[in-house]
Amino acid sequence: MGASIRYGIAPFAALTLLGACIPGNNRPEPQRYADAEYRQPHDTYERQRLDDGVQQLPSAPPAWQARPVTADARSIVGNTYVVRSGDTLRAIADLTGAGSEAIARANNLQPPFVIRPGQQLIIPAGRYHLVRAGETGIAIARAYGIDWSRIVAANNLIEPYMLRVGMRVLIPGIARGKTTIEERAAAFHLDVDDILTGGEPALATNQRPARPTASSTRVLPSTAALAQPSRLRGTFSWPVHGRVIGRFGPGASGERNNGIKIAVPVDTPILAAADGVVAYAGDEIAALGGLVILKHGDGWTTVYGHASQLLVQRGQSVKKGQTVAMSGNSGLADRPEVHFEMRKGRTPVDPMGQLPEL
Known part of the structure; x- marks a missing residue:
């Protein structure tokens, strides 16, 4: 599993973390280089910096952690x-x-x-x-x-x-x-x-899902089910601009890639591909590391993995082009990259057929 996320952060530490997660807040200038020169980091300091634990805004634990189940069927x-x-x-x-x-x-x-x-x-x-x-x-x-x-x-x-x-x-x-x-x-x-x-907690008969908020500072309780967008607004755009290094579908060794992988320098802003609501922000899927999942309506979902910093909360509404995370190589990535998926219902869809030509 990726680096665990700690909860119950003291107020001063929480403010420090929040400041560290805001783009442009004294962040070191990321190293940039052309695709042709793209390389894996070899310097010890650079490798340690890329492998640091995923940073996330102070948030409630996922509902499946907050409300464990007794197997009493x-x-x-x-x-x-x-x-x-x-x-x-x-x-x-x-x-x-x-x-x-x-x-x-x-x-x-x-x-x-x-x-x-x-x-x-x-x-x-x-x-x-x-x-x-x-x-x-x-x-x-x-x-x-x-x-x-x-x-x-x-x-x-x-x-x-x-x-x-x-x-x-x-x-x-x-x-x-x-x-x-x-x-x-x-x-x-x-x-x-x-x-x-x-991932959503069960609703009582007379209970309604919580409405999304535009603020990243309002933490939605784990016990609150989240209202989903009903309709997709507009079209999809690229979450980052970089070289596609992993294609959708079966890989050379037989494994299946449910999305695409895009090589970008570390600390590249990862943008929401369309208006939506954050369904998940965390690092509990070991292979994908820092992960954001957005729901857009009409059954569409987008997935953004290998992030180093997560800048949104579950239950937050986001606009197309809004920064939701910063790129890294968390999880099982062997270089700075973004794992990007699109799904229609439960079915993975090749993003290359849904995104505009570059």
Whole structure:
């Protein structure tokens, strides 16, 4: 994992860090050189400077850290239930321990899920986790030591992948041999798709997502779900201008690159490719280091990795061309570069087909 982010910073230290993260605030002049002369740093001081821990504005821990989950799923044996007068699908779910969505799927019920007295319903077998306030898909998956994508598929979750308090999530299967909390947590690996589909805390029935703020100083509580943009405004632009050194798709060694890699000098401003809202700013995905994820509406998301400094907060609204981070070589980058992804829903899209020609 990349350098960990410390919380609870003393006021003076927080102000110092904030000042260090503001572009143009006495930052040493970055070294610049042409693409043809682009090289990996060899000087010891330069390497140490590039490898320093990711700097971030003082912020709340991610919701999946702030609200851990207890793996207490209830095992349900498949059976049938005869609907009685006054029953609702939610009440039947509470009574049987199965998920209302799973019951609806098993019986081909369509919204608004009307049921009638005397109707016989199939109650599907499985292990069901009751979602509590503030829990996230990531924390649920981590508690059971399985990929969140498997839970998404097992429950037919769709965008915006928002869990609700009281929902019973079907757990498709616990990793074999993983018996302790630590073993299950170690079996879970966080990726961009997890953050996009399982990073938001569950909403209560009468609760609304928090509206974004334009200020980087307002820290959105971890327990607050974030309202997402509904529509994409305008077109996309390049986050940085540099040489593309990694293309979208399968690499030479067979690994898949879900974006492109752009070589730029260290401390190059990384710009928002379009208007959007910050869905994540942190360094919990080891390979990508300092990472910012923006949501833009119409299912579009952009991802900016290998940053040395993060200048925005989760829940902050940003404008196209606004600086969201400073480039570096954090994570598994072997040179100063920006990892840039674009996604439509959960599907990675080649940025070269969406960005203007240089």
